[in-house]
Amino acid sequence: MPRVLLAPDKFKGTLTAGEVAAGLAAGIRSRCPSADVVTLPIADGGDGLLVAFEAAGFERVAVRATDATGRLAPASYVRSGQEAIVEMAEVAGFGRARSPHDPMTASSRGVGEAIAAAIEAGCTRVLVGIGGSASTDGGVGLVQALGARVLDANGAEVGPGGLGAGKAATVELEGLFKRLGATRIEVACDVDNPLTGPEGAAVVYGPQKGADPDQVSQLDAALTRWADVVTAATGIDYRNEPGTGAAGGVGFAALAILQAQLRPGAELMLERLGFREAVAEADLVVTGEGSLDEQTLRGKAPAAVASASHAAGVPVVAVAGRCSLDEGRLRSAGFDDVYTLVDEASTPQQALDDPTSLLRQIGFRLAGRVVCGAAAHQARSR
Incomplete structure (x- = not known):
């Protein structure tokens, strides 16, 4: 037949x-x-990622995670054995926000919380689809949720969003590395923008997330400052790498700090399914x-x-x-x-x-x- x-x-x-x-x-x-x-x-890494894997036999796991506006809300990831799939659009995308978001304070924190929940549940391999983001924070919220300390010049933890990234002076990664352990992170990323500059996350995607021209300039400066801080901590400057501008700079944090592999979302989907x-x-x-x-x-x-x-x-x-x-x-x-x-x-x-x-x-x-x-x-x- x-x-x-x-x-x-x-x-x-x-x-x-x-x-x-x-x-x-x-x-x-x-x-x-x-x-x-x-x-x-x-799916290709944006919304629909969890549904596609669920149809392929993955089990949905309920969690609570911070949405882009800073509210703790019901969310989920899916898993099969020791592999978990986290979808940024589902956790901290536009569709999840319960109130209008401020482009300067919108955060990626919920994505880190979902990854942390999967790791705590025993997953050793996590695929993160970062399409459909609502934030431009360089992944500051993501790494904070995983145990990093992002501090301002006075030694206080910075606040959410690009506004927080713009105040970063140092980053301490020991807590993050301890939590990640041997967990392997892969990121489904379908854009090749760098973190900063005329083709960067703020300039290209900031207006789509509600940023006016002045805010776009502030966000690009904030991401530049954040990149300087991360480079000082890791010894390698990733800001110009293709894909680091994805999801408001979550691609940068994933590559530079989580040591994740960035791969085309559709390619990853076909392989995994x-x-x-x-x-x-x-x-x-x-x-x-x-x-x-x-x-x-x-x-x-x-x-x-x-x-x-x-x-x-x-x-x-x-x-x-x-x-x-x-x-x-x-x-x-x-x-x-x-x-x-x-x-x-x-x-x-x-x-x-x-x-x-x-x-x-x-x-x-x-x-x-x-x-x-x-x-x-x-x-x-x-």
Whole structure:
């Protein structure tokens, strides 16, 4: 029987990756019950990371962690054996904040608290997805939560956010190293910005987090000061390394202090979820996300799926809410075809109001065009 591997990302603001896969699977099975449909929801390091790993069998663990505004709130990570997955967007991202955040004091502390909870629960390997951050603190809050002491010129612990980073004078790391022990940290990071300067965390991403031009300048100066302090403590200057500007500088703290490995999020996801093993057994791969566009081609999960599928010689179809890529761009990225909700819908509003039924319709069409065709081909070959 033909095997279809469904590996979509979320349709942001509409459906989770698991819901997208379920809708497509229902449509395929309604027309071709003999199809072997395998679902493998994916993400790229931002929101949806925990859901994807949970669908792959990881167990969700409830914790309490500080959100970006400094409030202690319910949060979670997922684990399997001694491996834990922490999602910054879920712990301390925009969606978790219960009140408007101040771009100068928004903190990454909750991410460190979630990592600490996983370590205390016996995890020795932690993957942190740092997409969707709301802070620009250089990872000061992160390392404080893990046991580092970040002190001002008077020897007092600095406060939260970039405002705190700008007052840093020394950092003491003994407590952090003791807590981490032999824990291996990996970070899913999909941007290559340095920490500071015109392409740095404050200048490029600060405005997206509510910083006005004066605050952007203050944040960049604060991150520069923080980088000077960390360099003095570690003996190595990482501020210009690609990815250190990710998540408001959390990438810098992860690399310079946690000695973490920064890797592309989509690449890490496919590796951890066993995608390459799954695609080897597939006759067709279906991936996608809410908007298939130029951003998709810059290392996002559907592009990684298409590349890996193409390399394995397996056809791959994209399903999206909408698509702004022309056929040439799609083909060069490895996609054989694309189906969109806006094309399937009778009205543009239907694509927003009833995406699940449209995904079922697309799944039904895929079954008729590809899946049942593959089954007939296999029957003729026997």
